[in-house]
Amino acid sequence: MHRKHRRALAFVEATAARNLRRAGTVRLVVPTAVRVEAGWDRRAAGADAINRLRVDDAPLGSRAADLAVPVRVDLGVSVTDAALAAAVATAPEPHAVITSDAQDLRAIADHVGTSTTVVIL
């Protein structure tokens, strides 16, 4: 069993515990650009389990794209990270980002100017 798999589930469990205590406390969100990079096709048979964990999409629509462009230009980060920045900028605070690249994410959070907790997976 992959260690990251169990650790990722611990984060889902943490949100589930909060939501069972008070419904709607925490939302799990994945930027659609991150899904593309991760190869997470919601229609795929192999995505059954993760689809059921109630993770909402943060789409890279017109407004999000406009927010992502300056992040990519100013910081030189990937399109995926810039899309994540747009998702963070538009989500109600507080938020936490679970990532394997803390350095880029901390720079992005500073750039966007939001209170973001960066957690290493």
Add this chain to the structure above:
Amino acid sequence: MAVDDGLTCGARRGTLSGMGPRLQRLLDLLDEAGGGTVGTSMRLPVHLRNAAGVAIELGIGASTAEFTVQGMRAVLEAFAQRAALDAHYAAHPDTRPDLAEIALATAELDDHPIASHPQLIRRAADGVQHIKDDPTPDDVLVYAAGLAAAAA
């Protein structure tokens, strides 16, 4: 969210082992986009209805119906999330994180200072289970903070 062939995402997902058909139906319905609305009558506590009216005046929401739908969805989503996790563990029991791991994840998400002391959280998870039935991750963090304060 609808997909291009007209089926909902949920309807395409098959059935997880360990997941009953009624739970499957619940998940599919939660995933369904659109689908129209239905009129219903429900009895609301007067104070809650009046509080909703004040909230609408404050611009927090558009209608009592909106608040009701949001609340209902939040409760059902929480139940569905819990049920989906349990179904996953039924098929893959070795992936279930223990209480200490969940408490650590909770502390990390909250940027709680105790997150940098995973051994203390592990001790707290072991200890709190002796004094409380079915402790939550937050119970563990409170216990861990107590251990840290006692050691200071």
